[in-house]
Amino acid sequence: MNYTISEFSELTGFSIYTLRYYEKEGILNPARQNNNHRFYSNHDVEWMKFIIRLKETGMPLKEIKQYANLRELGDKTAQQRMELLIKHYEYLEQQLHILNDHLSNLKLKIQHYQNLI
Template sequence: MTISDTAKRLGLSPHTLRYYEKIGLIRDVERASGRRVYTDRDLIWLEFVLRLKATGMGLARIKRYADLRYEGDETVPERKAMLLSHRQDLESAIARLKSNLVALDHKIELYEAMEKEHDAL
């Protein structure tokens, strides 16, 4: 898949894909006639990178994870630990968001009651 097709599929710009390659998040991208050709394996990896970003993992930590991934299977315990830590961070963030949602719902209910009281007058 070309860089343009890959970028479109992932919702990124070609510049972002080149940047990810430059910083080492993705390595060994195949070339055909000097142009990048992304494989299904590249897409799966990039989708996972985007999922880590979407869940709040910073680029530096993603880079560390990528480095470990490229070092091989002996880094599985460290990668697993990183993901477990990130999962715990994500669970905490979800709990905070749920708490905030409850507070917003309470305020909305209060305003709805106030509107009903106002309309009854």
């Protein structure tokens, strides 16, 4: 299925401005019709879902752009893309450790107040 930029914007939750910015930055590369209008495919939808996941887990836009550029180059960049994802995975594990530590400390503080009351 093909989507116009406005349909794709509604589908992904990204504004048209953001989609155009991502295209300018090389993160998104929609196909063009004969009249030069953009159109997006289900493949683009899946790619945007992955971008959303990377953004929501704290990957900087600079690294997302780097990943997108490598992706455009094809399978010969699989090693570099994997290394970027491993680096991000390690960052997320570190963040989980930090958050779990904060959670444990909050739990202790709540227990202190429960005992006090």
